[in-house]
Amino acid sequence: MISLYAVRTGGEMDAFCTKCDMNLGHTIIAMIGPKVVKVRCNTCQGHHSFRGDQPLAKAAGVAKPKAVVLGFEDRLKGRTIGAARQYTPKEYFRIDDVISHPTFGMGVVIANRADKIDVVFKAFEKTLVNGKAS
Ligand SMILES: [Zn+2]
Structure with missing residues (x-):
């Protein structure tokens, strides 16, 4: 080459x-x-x-930094995975809530601002719509 x-x-x-x-x-x-x-x-x-x-x-x-994966495992530690709530844009989530996303899987809410939440999933972070009334 x-x-x-x-x-x-x-x-x-x-x-x-x-x-x-x-x-x-x-x-x-x-x-x-x-x-x-x-x-x-x-x-x-x-x-x-x-x-x-x-x-x-x-x-x-x-491209997936290991630190994010570790961060996710750490964040999930001590939380009740069974208490994870199904994510839908209409539901309202708070910081530290464990959510179950149909596409991204298990995640932990790390920030809540206005109608958006930042969620850490196993391999990445994502901003999702939060508490949106249809
Ligand atoms: Zn360059």
């Missing part, structure tokens, strides 16, 4: 940017022999080691 480019310091190539989380044009800033070792993202200007093009599917898997 690399052979398609004119690989030299200062040259440009596509690489996976961990900050932008996608394959983008990068400028080569350091090489060891024929190997590119450091690149600068043309989009965010961030410098990082060159790891080669990563398949997008793999990148998506990496």
